[in-house]
Amino acid sequence: MIIFRYLLKEVAKTQLAVFFVLMTIFISQKFVRVLGDASEGSIPGQMVMTFIALKVPDLAGMMLPLSLFLGVLLAYGRIYADSEMTVLHACGVSEWYVVRVTLVLAFITAIFTGIFTLYLAPMASEYQYRVKEELAADSGLSALVAGRFQQTGNKDAVVFIHDKSRKDNSFNKVFVAQLPDENSVGDSIINSSLVYAHNGQVFEDESGSQRLVLGDGIRYHSDAENGEFQSVAFDKYYIEIKDQAVEHQYRKLSALPTSKLFEEVEPELFAQYRATIQWRVAFPLACIILTFIAVPLSVVNPRQGKFAKMLPALMLFLGYFLLLTAMRSGVEKQAIPSYIGMWPVHISALFMGVTLLMRERTSGRKIKAKLPKLRRNKAHANQGKAS
Structure with a gap:
């Protein structure tokens, strides 16, 4: 033992x-x-x-x-x-x-x-x-990282934030590029809406959709039909980006x-x-x-x-x-x-x-020791038969 x-x-x-x-x-x-x-x-x-x-x-x-x-x-x-x-x-x-x-x-x-x-x-x-x-499935707004351009989950916008507060999930110096519709013909990134705001915050409702609320900013937009460039100042600007439906991956x-x-x-x-x-x-x-x-x-x-x-x-x-x-x-x-x-x-x-x-x-x-003897005996036996 x-x-x-x-x-x-x-x-x-x-x-x-x-x-x-x-x-x-x-x-x-x-x-x-x-x-x-x-x-x-x-x-x-x-x-x-x-x-x-x-x-x-x-x-x-x-x-x-x-x-x-x-x-x-x-x-x-x-x-x-x-x-x-x-x-x-x-x-x-x-x-x-x-x-x-x-x-x-x-x-x-x-x-x-x-x-x-x-x-x-x-x-x-x-x-x-x-x-x-x-x-x-996350739209990406709740996972925004300061100092980085990030595309939302539904690919409708690109967001850049300068600073982020973890306490109330608020942002400082927010840049948003609302991309043109993929189905529209002739649109380019130049024709998208560009928004700059001094602050912003994310809100989520019961349905799971998220809304980015921007404050004290300016929205720039180029009208391709009239050839005009518009600039609009705002106190509050709402961008609603819904969560994508959960797609089950191939297991x-x-x-x-x-x-x-x-x-x-x-x-x-x-x-x-x-x-x-x-x-x-x-x-x-x-x-x-x-x-x-x-x-x-x-x-x-x-x-x-x-x-x-x-x-x-x-x-x-x-x-x-x-x-x-x-x-x-x-x-x-x-x-x-x-x-x-x-x-x-x-x-x-x-x-x-x-x-x-x-x-x-x-x-x-x-x-292992007996194997050579067995081989020799077998060889002698074969010789005897041959003779």
Whole structure:
């Protein structure tokens, strides 16, 4: 029991450290992208952390198998490099016992990975689509940023404000260009109405439409028919810009709940649904399969160091992931039957892991030692028949 807790603790501690490092790196990359969208005005600044949080379930589901794989390699690699595993083997601890201990942590990791990939990630993706739809339906007046030209959601006007007060949502030094109707022929931006006001404020009624009320300003307008240029001073000027109706975007399959993927669908979507199901199941399943590969690969010589087999192990993991991606694409394009799917990749990886494990076990060494004798006996028998 002491050995069980020791091995489990070492692998779990290393796995958590690797997981947090990987999550920090990838979340930082997402953070930079979201900040870029916020600086361009695509999303409000207060929604940055929301979009980052919605990326966490998808990233966590992908990083957990990798963190387990690297955690096993680093933890057992250190134990082998310090000759601790040699002592444990001398005390009767077999390679299969080490695998069984690691499988306990692998099953726990697979459960959490399944929660992320099968439930939380689709739910977060769906919520992200809803937020984007609401932002797209917004007229843009409530999300105006000082010092930037912004087009309203219905594309009827361009607004520029010099300063904005967050307390009462009022503006100072407002410029508005009311664009000509798209259906009108011969109109240009020169013929649009230009309004400048010293102050302004946004009001929203019960129907959801927003009204920009400008005060103490001048409206300029060019009459193309009469060739006249008009300038009108005003105390109050109302510009009503209604919110756009919410348009439901096309939902990617990543946003669909797993339960809906099992429902009957049109024949042309059947392959894509099955590919998505197998892709979500692949990550929890990979936690179990990668354990059989990581444990034998963690066996290193004390003189080699604990990082001796890190590069070939990472290449195996990368090949495993790329093959899964290729098989998923093949199933979606109906080049590979859906009942075959990604299972050949899983079976091949499992066979490789069992083969590597048998080479390290005593029974595997005995079989390996008997193979040359069997080959020689077979060769002698063939020579006897020939003579």
